Amino acid sequence: xxxxxxxxxxxxxxxxxxxxxxxxxxxxxxxxxxxxxxxxxxxxxxxxxxxxxxxxxxxxxxxxxxxxxxxxxxxxxxxxxxxxxxxxxxxxxxxxxxxxxxxxxxxxxxxxxxxxxxxxxxxxxxxxxxxxxxxxxxxxxxxxxxxxxxxxxxxxxxxxxxxxxxxxxxxxxxxxxxxxxxxxxxxxxxxxxxxxxxxxxxxxxxxxxxxxxxxxxxxxxxxxxxxxxxxxxxxx
Numbered sequence: 001x002x003x004x005x006x007x008x009x010x011x012x013x014x015x016x017x018x019x020x021x022x023x024x025x026x027x028x029x030x031x032x033x034x035x036x037x038x039x040x041x042x043x044x045x046x047x048x049x050x051x052x053x054x055x056x057x058x059x060x061x062x063x064x065x066x067x068x069x070x071x072x073x074x075x076x077x078x079x080x081x082x083x084x085x086x087x088x089x090x091x092x093x094x095x096x097x098x099x100x101x102x103x104x105x106x107x108x109x110x111x112x113x114x115x116x117x118x119x120x121x122x123x124x125x126x127x128x129x130x131x132x133x134x135x136x137x138x139x140x141x142x143x144x145x146x147x148x149x150x151x152x153x154x155x156x157x158x159x160x161x162x163x164x165x166x167x168x169x170x171x172x173x174x175x176x177x178x179x180x181x182x183x184x185x186x187x188x189x190x191x192x193x194x195x196x197x198x199x200x201x202x203x204x205x206x207x208x209x210x211x212x213x214x215x216x217x218x219x220x221x222x223x224x225x226x227x228x229x230x231x232x233x234x235x236x
Contacts, residue, residue, distance in 0.1 A: 078124035083117040090115045100218055135193050141202040142186040145211065146230075149197055154213070157230035163208060165223060174213040174221060174233070180204070196235065 090113055096106045115121075137149045148155040160178040167174055186209060189201040199214040219235040226232055 076125055078122060080120040080122050082120045083115065085117050087115060087117040089113065090121075100220065136190055137192070137194070139190050139192075139200075141188045141190065141200065141211070142209070144186075144209075145202060147190075147200060149192065149194060152196055152219075152235040154197070154233040154235075155226070155230065156211070156233065157226070157228070159229050160209065162223075162231065167221075169218075172215040172218050174215060174219075174235075176211040176213075176231075176233075177205070178209045178211070180208050 090111045092111055093109045094106055095109075096104055098104055138147065140146050144158055144160065146157040156176075158178065160181065162176055163179050164177045165175065185204045186202055187204065189199060191199055196216055197213050198216060199212075201210075201212040201214075203210045203212070215235070221236070222234050224232045224234075
């Protein structure tokens with residue numbers, strides 16, 4: 001027994017070493033020097049990509065002053081209000097309305113009078129009688145601007161290109177500027193006698209002509225290009 005023990009010790013040592021040996025894991029090499037390449041879009045490359053002028057405003061006057069899809073108007077005509085049998089005198093009327101910016105305001109009218117509750121109160125929008133003066137819906141300014149006005153829609157035909165549009169207040173005016181191709185000075189105006197657009201002016205400013213529509217109040221507007229050289233302006 002004493003003789004076999006020294007012989008068995010190396011055997012157990014080799015067995016223990018073999019059992020602890022694990023297979024070698026291969027090394028993984030990652031190349032960090034390469035960067036992902038940007039895949040260009042099919043319709044755009046470095047030659048065709050448009051470079052924005054850093055001095056040009058991102059929002060143009062046309063975008064800031066117009067709305068692309070005018071809402072469909074549902075004009076108020078008339079409504080009736082039935083009174084309770086206890087009503088004897090009318091004292092005040094309060095009317096709530098919505099502004100251009102969406103806010104709600106109210107207007108009050110003090111009243112004083114006897115009323116008969118058997119008959120309803122009627123609220124309607126007054127239609128003004130036709131004006132006796134001649135209304136000008138079709139006219140020309142400067143021999144280069146042809147106008148047709150139909151209520152709140154304006155058709156303006158000209159070979160000049162519009163460069164900007166905006167509005168001014170007190171009184172409310174819609175301004176359209178057109179690039180001038182000559183140094184000819186133009187100055188003209190028309191009193192239309194129309195209920196919404198009462199006057200149209202033509203003036204010369206440096207290298208452009210200015211058309212001014214004088215309005216009877218505040219409006220939003222949209223402008224569309226016509227196929228045959230011109231614009232269609234709608235007020236709402």
